[in-house]
Each structure stands twice: as structure tokens, then as C-alpha cells.
Amino acid sequence: MSFLDRIRACHRWRADDYLPFLLDGDPRPLGWVTPAFAARLRDFPEVFDVTEAAVCLAPRLGDFESRSAALKAVLEQLHGAGEIPAWRGEDYGICRRWDDEVIFKMERGAVPLFGVPAYGIHVNGFVRTPEGPRLWVGRRSRHKALAPGKLDHLVAGGQPYGLSLMENVVKEAAEEASVPEDLARRARPVGALGYLCARPEGQRNDVLFVYDLELPADFVPTPNDDEVEEFFLWPMEKILERLKDSDDFKFNVALVNLDFALRHGVLTPDAEPGYQAIAEGLQGRLTG
Structure with missing residues (x-):
């Protein structure tokens, strides 16, 4: 697969396969539900108006x-x-945009069934070397319900209701990689990546807030819960090769890794033929 194929995989859905999920007469869809799930929601007329x-x-x-x-x-x-x-x-707090008022809170496991916006944090834990940046890569537990055994970031997680983004970075960093709080707080926000795609668990309507965390060369992350099995420190070239030649990474990690590669000059417009398409695709401007 190409890098652009990885991006397209995060934007693969058809509006005709869903019904809009609306709120208070607002014609803008808050989310998207399948016809089959809509039919099930007819059993709760006091909560949902289904047409x-x-x-x-x-x-x-x-x-x-x-x-x-x-x-x-x-x-x-x-x-x-x-x-x-x-x-x-x-619970996740559901809002149209991150800085909007929260409309309601909802059990995280149900969010993809409604296709409503969900937010998360992804932290690039990297080490500078003379040969270029190296990224810490985590392997997800083989017991996880979602993407078991897949490769992931040093730290990544959904955004629970009631926490700030930095509070979540600190929490997830401690739980997944035993990163001390003072070190985790050095993570710097570098952007946000959004996508809308159909997945086995439902409709993913996600925004990933991306952070870069430069780590000391002698820091070695260790799992502190049952969500991560092990960590590897890899050069970006190896990560990009795996993205192209395997399905080893969790699907949305490709977006964050490619974003990192562009921002840190690992992929360049002179050397990468698809550079412009990749840069545009990361912002959802896909063509072809």
C-alpha cells in the first residue's frame, strides 16, 4: 500500500449507508447511524424520534x-x-467541536454506534539522534477488544469527559508507559487530525489531538497496565516501511506517523513523489 492508501482508509464511508443523527431540529448531523441501529432505537420512543x-x-x-x-x-x-x-x-463528552459546549455525555463503547464526534490524544515520544528522530512504538495488548496486538504510539487514548487534554496526556502517559508527570507535561500540542470512516465497531468520527514529546536518550518506557505489551525505539524509516508493507499499525496511527514525518522533514517534497497529496490528505482534502 502507499501512504495515501493509509490516509484513504481513514476516510472510507458512504453517507447513503447511514441516517443522520440530529438534535433539537438542527439540520446539521451530529452523528450517523445505520438503518439497522435506527430500527432498534424505535424501541425507545421517549428518547428518539425515528423516521x-x-x-x-x-x-x-x-x-x-x-x-x-x-x-x-x-x-x-x-x-x-x-x-x-x-x-x-x-463517558465521552459529546460536542460538535472541541471548544463547543458539551451537549451530553455518553458511554464510550456506544459512541461509534451513533457516529458522533469523539476526541483523543496521540503522543509522539521521540528521541533526537544524529541520523534523525527515532520514535517509541508500543505494541497493544493482544487482549484488547480493539486492534489487539497492533503497533501504536508511546501514548494514545480517548478523551474522557471531565478531563483537560493535558490531564489526559499525563494520565495515559503514566498508565501506558510509566512516564513521570513532570516529563509528560513537556509534551507540546502540534495539531489535530480528523477523519470519518466506517469501522467494524461502527462509524468513527474522530479528532486526534497530536503532541510531540522529546524524551531523554536514557529514558525507557515500561508498561504500567494491561493495555501495552512492549515498546520499541525505531527510526522513522523503519516505521514508514512498516506502514507501506504491512498492516502492523493500528489504522489511525498512520495519520499521526505521517504527520510527524512531514513536520520533521523525514518525508520531503523533493524526495517523496506523493508529498503534496499526503499533506492535503492529512487535512481531509483527498482527491482521486
Whole structure:
């Protein structure tokens, strides 16, 4: 596969396969649901207005608290029936954009079923060397429900409701890689990458906030929970080779790795024929 193929894989979906999920008469879709899931939501008319054209959260649920409570009751019932197997016991705050008011909170495992915006942090833990930057790569636990055994970043995680992004960086860094707080707080925000794609777990409508964390040469991350099995320190050339020649990396990690390669001059416009298409594709401007 090419680097551009990796980017396209994160933007693969068809609006015709979904119904818009609407709120309070706003014609802008807040999310996207499959017709089959929409049919299931008809069983909860006090919470959802379902038509052939859309699914709408009931207008009577007019504030954060009532929406969150009503959704919690429905989702717990669906989970009890085995229809939300990837239950995480963690809420996401749902908003159209990161700096907008949170509309409601929702169990993380149900978010892809509604295709609503979800946020996360991805941290490039890197070491400078005379030959260029090397990145710490983590291998996800083979017991994880999502992308078991795949390669990932030093630190990455979804954004729980009630935490700031930096608080989440610190939390995930400690849990996944035993990074001390004072070192984790040196992570610097360098951008955000968004994508909308159909995945086995549902519709992923994600924004990844990207951080660079330069690490001392003598720092060695170690797993501190059951989510990561091991870490490797790899040159970017090896990472890019794996992206092209294998499916070893978790699907969305490709976006962050390519972004890092462009920003740090590992891929250059003179040497990489698809440079402009890659740069545009990372911002969702895909052609062809």
C-alpha cells in the first residue's frame, strides 16, 4: 500500500449507508447511524424520534442532564441485551467541536454506534539522534477488544469527559508507559487530525489531538497496565516501511506517523513523489 492508501482508509464511508443523527431540529448531523441501529432505537420512543430520513434525540430532552440520563438508561439496556459488547465504563463528552459546549455525555463503547464526534490524544515520544528522530512504538495488548496486538504510539487514548487534554496526556502517559508527570507535561500540542470512516465497531468520527514529546536518550518506557505489551525505539524509516508493507499499525496511527514525518522533514517534497497529496490528505482534502 502507499501512504495515501493509509490516509484513504481513514476516510472510507458512504453517507447513503447511514441516517443522520440530529438534535433539537438542527439540520446539521451530529452523528450517523445505520438503518439497522435506527430500527432498534424505535424501541425507545421517549428518547428518539425515528423516521425513514433521520434519527433525532427527542426535543423534550432539552439540556445536558436530561439528555445524558436518558441516553444512559437506553445504553445500559442495550448493553444488558448484549448489543454493546465493547462497554468501557467511561463517558465521552459529546460536542460538535472541541471548544463547543458539551451537549451530553455518553458511554464510550456506544459512541461509534451513533457516529458522533469523539476526541483523543496521540503522543509522539521521540528521541533526537544524529541520523534523525527515532520514535517509541508500543505494541497493544493482544487482549484488547480493539486492534489487539497492533503497533501504536508511546501514548494514545480517548478523551474522557471531565478531563483537560493535558490531564489526559499525563494520565495515559503514566498508565501506558510509566512516564513521570513532570516529563509528560513537556509534551507540546502540534495539531489535530480528523477523519470519518466506517469501522467494524461502527462509524468513527474522530479528532486526534497530536503532541510531540522529546524524551531523554536514557529514558525507557515500561508498561504500567494491561493495555501495552512492549515498546520499541525505531527510526522513522523503519516505521514508514512498516506502514507501506504491512498492516502492523493500528489504522489511525498512520495519520499521526505521517504527520510527524512531514513536520520533521523525514518525508520531503523533493524526495517523496506523493508529498503534496499526503499533506492535503492529512487535512481531509483527498482527491482521486
